[in-house]
Amino acid sequence: MKRFIFAFIAAYVFIFLWGWLLGGVLQDVYTQAPNLWRPKDETKSLFHWIIIGQALIILAFVMIYASGFAGGGVMAGIRLGVLLEIAAIGMRLVIYAVQPLPGKLILYGSVSGLIEMVIVGAIVGAIYKPASVRTP
């Protein structure tokens, strides 16, 4: 359980910082479709939803890893991250089909999402070990 919590916290800190960096890098892309976003002040007042959303991603990720891929180490974590993210790219394409989001946002979001989930997988795989394979 302790390792589960450590893995969750470490991956969460990473995803939070990554999201923050990405928000800055993609600022120009967001301005291409200003009518699709909330005003900045409103987004700030809803910032806790961003924290909850990121925590949900990481919690469910660690739960999947802990219940099936555990013991495989960093590579198993990366494999899980890649599979989940490529399926998520499919979901982004579906969203793009129904929402007039800038194509660049989908492209950059997918590339950065893949990098993000590879790193999340590596972090979780490196930290989380099931009780049976832990070394004393």
Next chain:
Amino acid sequence: MNWQKFFTAFIGAFIFLFVFGFLWYGTLMSGAHQEVQALFRTKPDFPWLILGHIVMAFFFTMLCVRFIPAGGAGASATLGILVGLVYAGPHVISFAVEPLTTKILCGWIVGGVIQFAIAGALVGAIYKPSPPATS
């Protein structure tokens, strides 16, 4: 890996994800989407819609097969619920940055979890590993 069963499971998952998406998001939630019309296209862009579902179904099937190599509807449905929760996260984040209503947010989250739970059960029920080779 039993590729024949994998392919059948992938086709089953694709058809289910597409039909469920049409019924849940396109029909049942249509009224909720109409409340914020500016956020949606007037007509879906079908080539992207189909490609997106193919990619989603293929890699979700791959995930189920790698995660639960013995197959089984129950275990794969559980995985589907967790995958649905992973994908609920980005919807929650979207709610903070896009003027979506709470009705849409809840509909997307509940729909996603149900969709992947059933898709997981379907993949688990269809996929069976190859029988061991006899000498």
